[in-house]
Amino acid sequence: MESNGTRTLRRAAAAALLFAVLVAMLTPASTQAAAAVDGHADPIAPVALALAVILMSAKLGGDLAVRLGQPAVLGELVIGVVLGNLGLLGFHGFEAWSADGSTIDMLARIGVLILLFEVGLESTVAQMMKVGVSSLLVAVVGVAAPFALGWAVGAWLLPQHTVYVHAFLGATLTATSVGITARVLKDLNRSKSPEARVILGAAVIDDVLGLVILAAVAGVIAAADAGTTISQGAIAWILGKAALFLLGALTLGLFLSKRLFRFASKLRSLGVLLATGLSFCFVLAYLSSEIGLAPIVGAFAAGLILEDLHYRDFVDRGEHSLEELTHTISQFLVPIFFVLMGMRTDLSSFGEPGVLALAAVLTVAAIAGKQVCGLGVVGRGFDRLAIGIGMVPRGEVGLIFADIGSKLAVQGEKIIDQATFSAVVIMVIVTTMVTPPALKWSLGRKSSG
């Protein structure tokens, strides 16, 4: 234990040293423009440096998180918060990276698509249909309760904001992070337990319900911003469009994707499986955006549709599976998203009155809202507490919602302002951090009892 602690400290010191070297290396970058005569300043050079700093920071943060018994994603977020707030210490070299529309920002956006695609790949449409009444009920309760609680928290603590802000805040609390839950269950070697099956099934449905709510709320907000109100019929239309898109993608997609992959399996060049899989994901992301949904909905649907069967021809001849290939791409691009999310957390806004209070109440609402989930489980012998705990982590989906909210505005008023965004990030950090030890305790309690 002692030696482990010392080692952790030594690693942390080494990490800090490496980090200082990287920062020092960055300094000449500012003088680069002046020295343009002595070389063709390729615009990729600063991007390459940014990628190196982000990737290594993500892995160092992930390592520290894992050593502290936490999921790696938490460390990526926290190291992002550190990088993004070096301005408080007078260092502003990293701030341009997180600017909207920068290359790093676009890479992060591609990263989210890949992540949702990867999560979708872990389940099939058939598995989704099979997960019983329990998963569906758990998901519905697990979306409705936090949505109502989040809305109430908004109305209570942000009375100066509009109802749109309150509703959006509710929406950010809805979706369980499939990735984090699955990862924690895997780490505990419990991913085949009955509780795990209910949690994972519910988390998947929960994601879809959350995304539909997001589409509806975002549609209402876009209409309000355009100065019009939106009729109940129009809300129903948004919900209907979303449902139609998902149903259409799932049915037509299943039909077409089989043919697409059968065709692709006959193409004689390298990398066809990855290119076809990614293209399928990108086209559905584009289509879902065209229809008024977030691109991540399409990416997730694409992942759900594709099954091992589709690309058996490729795997039979010794190629890697699409999951493996996608996982490698996600190892490169997904950390960029989480570090960038962390970087956008403005620590100075934590000093503002109300941010910490809002974060605390939001966190309580987020945890309490999912605890009623257990009531949805039909049948005996289930650890209802463990199921409620398993639904707690918000992770990437909550951040994606907050990110979308920060880009929406009604009559010039941002839906998710800097302070609220920071509060949501704190909520995500706490719900993510609380889950692994709590789930471990709850499942351990049952098996030993």
Added chain:
Amino acid sequence: MESNGTRTLRRAAAAALLFAVLVAMLTPASTQAAAAVDGHADPIAPVALALAVILMSAKLGGDLAVRLGQPAVLGELVIGVVLGNLGLLGFHGFEAWSADGSTIDMLARIGVLILLFEVGLESTVAQMMKVGVSSLLVAVVGVAAPFALGWAVGAWLLPQHTVYVHAFLGATLTATSVGITARVLKDLNRSKSPEARVILGAAVIDDVLGLVILAAVAGVIAAADAGTTISQGAIAWILGKAALFLLGALTLGLFLSKRLFRFASKLRSLGVLLATGLSFCFVLAYLSSEIGLAPIVGAFAAGLILEDLHYRDFVDRGEHSLEELTHTISQFLVPIFFVLMGMRTDLSSFGEPGVLALAAVLTVAAIAGKQVCGLGVVGRGFDRLAIGIGMVPRGEVGLIFADIGSKLAVQGEKIIDQATFSAVVIMVIVTTMVTPPALKWSLGRKSSG
């Protein structure tokens, strides 16, 4: 044979159909801005569509090329030429993709770094040191002769342009494409023959020499553009800096990278090997840009430095090797580069007097310049003709040089203008296309004789 031809035709028809569907899908994109009210137009949506079209086009082009006995890269280039010139048929939807600084352009630039890193990974510093006098002589002759011939062609056919243009044209003819040569030898199952070893060794040295020449020529041009001339001492300084950087990267890099990977192998989160390898590549790319070299020089050096030994710890515990991981990333990003290079070829400039003539003479110079290579081989029993042919393909490096040249200017005069760029692309296409059948013939002639 008949059935094969029919199948090729059927595939081509299917490809054209798929392509038409994709184009039709693109049309609503132009009306998207008008319909912004009905959704949060995520800036990633058009990028996702562009990526899907580029990736699928690349694979379709690659398939056709492979069916015709050509390397896949050729098909990616040609399909890029088609996509980029749909404007001639009145369709301009794709033109924004190839704009300088667009997300697609930046992804392509990251793709080139990954490609050169990957090529570097295929060799080690020790292998480079071991390749005998033959490889070194072949490389020096194979760089000097095309450089002189290219310069002469420029002076002869482009008398209205400055000496900078002529010198740069010479530089674009210098470097053999390691990737294409290696791929062709592998396809012919001859990658362990003595000729193959000399060719691959020479191609590696050749790359470095070509990159050093590029650095020198680009430095001279940058100085000329700033209105100053560059002294011979300054040219020597550029060469010296390049040599110092490469030597420093190779020696210090070998020393530091071992420690870096030993440290990284102790980090407890997923994807550490890929993140560390890519970061190493990106940092060296950044440093080589800081020193006045092209970022690809650093990426290539990073690949040379890293050896299996560095990440044995990772592979021992069952992770994929860095080559495999990098190869997956390159499957995603590298085709973007080649398709984009094709897209930048302006077919309408082929009508201009002189472009086809320039292309024809450049191609002859490129092929002839490498045929004298065989004279550099020391010892008996080598197929000198096969070695000369093996050095012919210019591929990605020639395109990268032309791309850099198209972004350099002296007193407002572009170094590589649209017409010259098109001529270089034709030269690359022809040298790439000629090599596989010629090499097959030459090596077959020896073994059957």
